[in-house]
Amino acid sequence: MTWISIGKVAEFFGVTTQSIRDWTKQGRLEAIRTLGGHRRYNLEGIEKKLGFENENKKTILYSRVSAHDQKEDLVRQKQELKNYSEKHKTSNVVEISEIGSGLNYEKRGLKKLLSLILNDNVKQVVVSYKDRLMRFATQILEQVCTAKNVELVVLNERPEKKFEEVVVEDVLSVLTVYCAKIYGRRSHERRKKRQNKKRTSTGVSNSNKE
Missing domain, CATH: 3.40.50.1390 (Resolvase, N-terminal catalytic domain)
Incomplete structure (x- = not known):
């Protein structure tokens, strides 16, 4: 039976040692303590657990x-x-x-x-x-x-483009997004004005009826 440190376990799972401590407290992993108080984990158990985690x-x-x-x-x-x-x-x-x-x-x-x-x-x-x-x-x-x-x-690699082509495409992408935001905001403001006018005219009509 081989025992490994918490640092090695963290490397296996690609997480921090704090995550391993948390998992141990939650019962997801089992550990023993050395005389010096350090956690040690069974390598075979970790490998099985790692395989199970990857399957899911x-x-x-x-x-x-x-x-x-x-x-x-x-x-x-x-x-x-x-x-x-x-x-x-x-x-x-x-x-x-x-x-x-x-x-x-x-x-x-x-x-x-x-x-x-x-x-x-x-x-x-x-x-x-x-x-x-x-x-x-x-x-x-x-x-x-x-x-x-x-x-x-x-799955696919795009053909290599010239530096100038890449820059132009990037600039156009940014402009397209911000133009859409500007037009969208203007459209929203116009729609809001129409709604306010409608409410105002409705209010005037109701007051005339009274």
Whole structure:
């Protein structure tokens, strides 16, 4: 029987030693104490537990498009991800698909994905293209996946573009988002003014009746 330190256990699960202490208190892991008061864990038991945890973790099939007129592309992405899942006989699959800008970090699907990863419920994330996750800052999400031992599978690589093309596309993406916000706000203000006028005119009509 081999006994290992709490630090080694934390490395196995890809979490902090504090998480291991919490799991031990919750009864999820068993430990003994050395004469010096240090926790020691049975290696064989940890390996079994780790295998069980991995079996119950999810594979996320994530697809996204930026606008409603791209629904056909969304359907294509979803089918491609399903084909990959079936080919590799993936179990415990969760599909997340949504329509929204890659610059919007408040999307419901993306927030659900991050929540599952941060709560150690994911073993693999599969996407058609890397930029389907986020338009920018994908490296941050990759680092989160690495820290949580989550495999990020990208099925397709886009052709290499010139630096100038990349910059132009990025600028256009930012402008599109902020223009949409401006137009949306103006539309909201106009709608609000119409509603106020309607209320005012209704109030005047009622007072005339009295």
